[in-house]
Amino acid sequence: MIVENIYWIQEWAKVRQAEVVRLPDSFEIHDSFLKHMSKEEFDSAFKEVWNMFTNIYGNIAKFPEVFGMPLHKSVEYKYSTKEARESRSAAYRPLKLLFYLLNAGDLHNGTIILDVNKFKAINDVKNIPIIFERLSDYGFYFDGLKNYKIASESIYILYPDNAQVLTVLKSMADKVHITNRINDFLSCHYKLFQDDTNTVNYGHGADIIADKMHTKQEKEFVYAMDAVLSEMGYYAGSRESNEGPGYAYYSKESEIRKKGPYHYLMSSNKTKLFLYLRIRNVSKCIDYLKECPDSVKQIFLWSDTGCSNRIKGTCIYGQEYAIDGNTYWRCGCCNAPFYFSPIINDIPHYIKLVELGLKK
Known part of the structure; x- marks a missing residue:
């Protein structure tokens, strides 16, 4: 018999995957996000980001050890324990790390140039070497790491398969930072793009x-x-x-x-x-x-x-x-x-x- 959700992190990673906001057939994109690509190109890049986020959460649920997640067994720790509580947010770590990297960097010709000191000042994610390694599995390339540890004052982040993916991610991170909508980044919310970079006309009421x-x-x-x-x-x-x-x-x-x-x-x-x-x-x-x-x-x-x-x-x-x-x-x-x-x-x-x- 196969036992699912041995660890609390597996249950909560599945929840985080389900919380990625469902994509409609089409959605509005404000002109301020279309300065460097067409709407069709933006749609394609964002769907690639959406699939990436969904797969990260799904793979954490399947292989929590590989992501350096806390391995607290649900049969040993009750729902209200600190171990169980830690697992509720742990699945966010790869995408929170990605947000901090984007937030601390600037986009130049398809490459994020990261200010390491700025990144260290805002980062609160644990086990970042193993998460850097996992992010590289999803198409990111990091120049300035040694054994996935920070080894330079500047880190260069590329996404060789599709540079527009980094442009979309940087747009997401900038809007989230300006409007204080971190949960919309973690759930890959398409409505981030319906208004300009400073405006949020969604996520209120029902x-x-x-x-x-x-x-x-x-x-x-x-x-x-x-x-x-x-x-x-x-x-x-x-x-x-x-x-x-x-x-x-x-x-x-x-x-x-x-x-x-x-x-x-x-x-x-x-x-x-x-x-x-x-x-x-x-x-x-x-x-x-x-x-x-x-x-x-x-x-x-x-x-x-x-x-x-x-x-x-x-x-x-x-x-x-x-x-x-x-x-x-x-x-x-x-x-x-x-x-x-x-x-x-x-x-x-x-x-x-x-x-x-x-x-x-």
């Missing part, structure tokens, strides 16, 4: 979730749900978790800053869409559920194990309820207790259920 989705149906749901809740007067704000970004909806604007209890939360759970509903009293929803389609009823027909508070007998947010003679338990300590993969046609039912069950 885009936070929609841009992480892989399917048309999930994207459509995000924007449809956001439109309904915005029309109802809800206040919305981002709400991060280890598994990905979230976008929460509150009855009061002050709750956004306090990260208080939201009524609804759309969450990218490792790039899968979940909707959370704040229902505190299921008994008030039972009669309405009888009128709902099975896709809605199923939300309530399973139990979770609860958290340590339930085991200790101190849980005050979980709830027990009965439907058709069966008893269920749902924890509400960390998030709203009811979460699922939503369907756009069921939005009116989600709204009604929260209205009925919000108050105890």
